[in-house]
Amino acid sequence: MVANNTNAVNTVVTIFSILAGFLIAVITLIAEPTLKQAKSWQELQLMKHTVQRKLFRQKLLFFLYLITLGVALGTFLVPDAQAELRRWLEMVFLGLATFVFLASFDLPGSLMRIQMERYEAELDATKPQVLKDAAQAAVDAVKRADAPK
Numbered sequence: 796m797v798a799n800n801t802n803a804v805n806t807v808v809t810i811f812s813i814l815a816g817f818l819i820a821v822i823t824l825i826a827e828p829t830l831k832q833a834k835s836w837q838e839l840q841l842m843k844h845t846v847q848r849k850l851f852r853q854k855l856l857f858f859l860y861l862i863t864l865g866v867a868l869g870t871f872l873v874p875d876a877q878a879e880l881r882r883w884l885e886m887v888f889l890g891l892a893t894f895v896f897l898a899s900f901d902l903p904g905s906l907m908r909i910q911m912e913r914y915e916a917e918l919d920a921t922k923p924q925v926l927k928d929a930a931q932a933a934v935d936a937v938k939r940a941d942a943p944k
Contacts (some may be wrong), residue, residue, distance in 0.1 A: 800846070802926070804867055804870070804871075804888075806812050806868065807863075807892050808864055808867050810896075811860045811863055811864055811892070811895065814860055814899055814902070815857060815860040815861065815864075816834045816858065817902065818853055818856060818857045818902065821853055821902065821905060822853045822911065824906075824910075824913075834869065842923060844847045851906075853905070856899070856902075857894070859891065859894075859895045859898070860895060861891055861892055862891060863888065863895050866884055866887050866888045867888050867892075867932055869884050869888075870884045870888055911912060939944070
């Protein structure tokens with residue numbers, strides 16, 4: 796199935812190795828926007844769950860890449876005498892490779908969201924105080940208007 800087509804396996808292994816490296820870069824960027832956006836300890840505490848959820852998803856995808864690469868290696872390490880085991884590993888490899896490849900389509904969107912969060916955090920940090928005061932005054936006015944009389 797796959798063991799006889801080393802070019803296909805090498806291509807998949809190369810692609811997942813590159814994706815794993817890209818994913819590590821994404822993981823390193825995940826918390827940075829949150830740290831810049833938070834203005835207090837309480838805000839950081841509230842954002843902690845969101846950061847953990849994002850990191851967990853990327854970590855899971857990274858481990859799936861590694862498992863796929865490990866199964867690919869396993870298909871070549873199994874001796875010819877154990878053809879049934881090799882066939883089973885090949886099926887697992889093809890299934891994992893397909894699933895993980897499809898799951899990877901979200902990576903560019905994930906990176907884009909991280910970059911936009913960084914942009915928004917920087918925009919908020921450099922916003923002139925006059926605009927911050929005006930925004931706060933508008934929020935206070937809405938609260939007063941909504942308050943029961």
